[in-house]
Amino acid sequence: MKTKQEYIDSLKELDPEIYFMGERINDVVNNAHFKPHINSAAETYKVAFNPETKELGTAISHLTGKRINRFTHIHQSNDDLIKKVKLLRYLGQKTGTCFQRCVGFDALNAVNSVTYEMDEKLGTNYFERFTNYLKYVQENDLMVGGAMTDAKGDRSKRPSEQNNPDAFVRIVDENKDGIIVRGAKAHHTGLVNSHEMLIMPTVNMKEADKDYSVSFAIPVDTDGVKHIFGRQTNDMRRKEDGDMDTGNAKYGIVGGEALTIFDDVFVPWERVFMCREYEFSGMLVYRFATYHRQNYGACKTGVSDVIIGASASAAEYNGVEKASHIQDKLAEMLHLTETLYTGSIACSAEGIELPSGQYFADPLMANVVKHNITRFIYEIYRISHDIAGGYIATIPSEKDFKHKEIGKYLEKYMQGISEVPAEDRMRIGRLIENMTGGTAQVEAMHGAGSPMAQRITYLRSGNLEFKKELARKLAGIKNNEKD
Secondary structure, X not given: OOOXXXXXXXHOOOOOEEXXXXXXXXXXXXXXXXXXXXXXXXXXXXXOOOOOOHHHHEEEOOOOOOXXXXXXXXXXXXXXXXXXXXXXXXXXXXXXXXXXXXXXXXXXXXXXXXXXXHHHHHOOOHHHHHHHHHHHHHHHXXXXXXXXXXXXXXXXXXXXXOOOOOOOXXXXXXXXXXXXXXXXXXXXXXXXXXXXXXXXXXXXXXXXXXXXXXXXXXXXXXXXXXXXXXXXXXXXXXXXXXOOOOOOOOOOOOOOEEXXXXXXXXXXXXXXXXXXXXXXXXXXXXXXXXXXXXXXXXXXXXXXXXXXXXXXXHHHHHOOOOOHHHHHHHHHHHHHHHHHHHHHHHHHHOOEEOOOOOEEOOHHHHHHHHHHHHHHHHHHHHHHHHHHOHHHHOOOOHHHHHOOOOHHHHHHHOOOOOOOOHHHHHHHHHHHHHXXXXXXXXXXXXXXXXXXXXXXXXXXXXXXXXXXXXXXXXXXXXXXXXO
C-alpha cells in the first residue's frame, strides 16, 4: 500500500495533458489549483496506516489474501459495505470536501460484477481481463478515476441519433490489438490527480447504440487523452497570498472535476471490459449508480458535521449560541444529517450477494439516500447561512485585514464576542462560504444522478404490484384477472 507521500510522489511520474484557464499544466503537484485536491485524495492513503482507522481504511483482498487499501477492494460482505460508509464519513469530517476516490471505487465494483455475469451468459473473457486489471490496481494501490457521464449533446436523442456522433464515447475502429475510441467524459472527479481512469457507458443502450456500449481502463496520460479542468467557486483565491479567503485552504472545494477528451485513443484488448454488448450497458449503469448513491449519506454527512461545527462556532463568536432558536436550528441540522447517514447504513446492511460473490447495496434504499441529499443538504446549507449571519457573504479580504492602515478597523469592527479575535470569526465565516457555495450545491444535486433518476428507480424497485395486493387484501377485494 502507498503512503500519503508516496501517492503524491507517484503523481510526479505521470505526464497527463491537462489544460486550465487556457494554459497547459505541466506540474500538477505544485500547482495551487490542484494541490488542495491532491491533499484531499492523499487522506485516502493516510487512513490505511493510521492505527485508529486501519480497519476502515484497509481490507483483505479476495484475490491475493494481502491487506490492501479499501478503495481498491471488492465488497465481500455487508460488513464491507458498512465499513465503506463509515470510512467515507470519517474522511468527509477530516477534509470537509470531496476526497475523490469513491467514483473509481464504485466503478471497480460495478465492472467486476457485470463482467462476471457477461461471461456467464456470453462465454466472453471480460471477467478474467478485469480480474488481472484489478490485481494490478491493488498491488500498486492506484487511484482510479471512474467516468460514466458523457457530454450527451441533445438530451432528447439517443447516442446513435445525435447530430454529433461523438457526443457519447464510442468505438470508431478496432484491430487485432485493441479498439480506438473517440468522445468525451464530463464532470470527471479527481481525474487530474488519478493514476488510471475506468470508463463506463452512461445510459442503457439499444442495438443501434452498440458502438457506444464500451468499458475500458487506461492510464490518465495515455496518448490522445486531454483533460480540461473545470472552474470552481472562488478558485482564483488560491493564487493569492495567505489562506484565509479560500476558506478550506488545505483541501479545497468539491472534487476538482475535468472534461476528458478521447481523441482517437487506442485501448489494448486486455484493458477492454465491454465491447458492443449493449444488453449489459443498463446493468452496468444501474450497478454503478447504486454503489455511488450509497455513498452520499456517508461523505456528505461527514462534510455536514463540519458545517454544523462551523455554524455552531459562528453562533458562539456572535454571542448567540445559547439562544433557543439557534439551538433549535442546530438540532434540525443534526437531525437531517443523521437521517442521511442512517439511510446509507441501512442500504448497506440490507445489501445482497451478487452472482460474482461480491455484495451490492440495496438499490431502493440507496436511491432514497441520494434523493434526500438533493433536499436535505440544501436545507443544511440554508440553516447554516441563517445561523451565521450575512457577514459570511461580505467579509473583506485577508489583504485588507493585514493592511497597515485599515487592518485595525477590521480587527475592531469585525469582532463579535471579546474573547474571540476578529480573524477567527472571519476564518469561520470563510469556511462556511466555501463549503456551502455554488459548486458544492450543484454537486449535491447532480452528483450520482439528478433527482429524476432516483424517482425512476423508485418506480422500478418499489414493487407497486405487491403494495396494491396488500391494500386489496385488507380492503376485502378478491383477486380477479385484472389483479
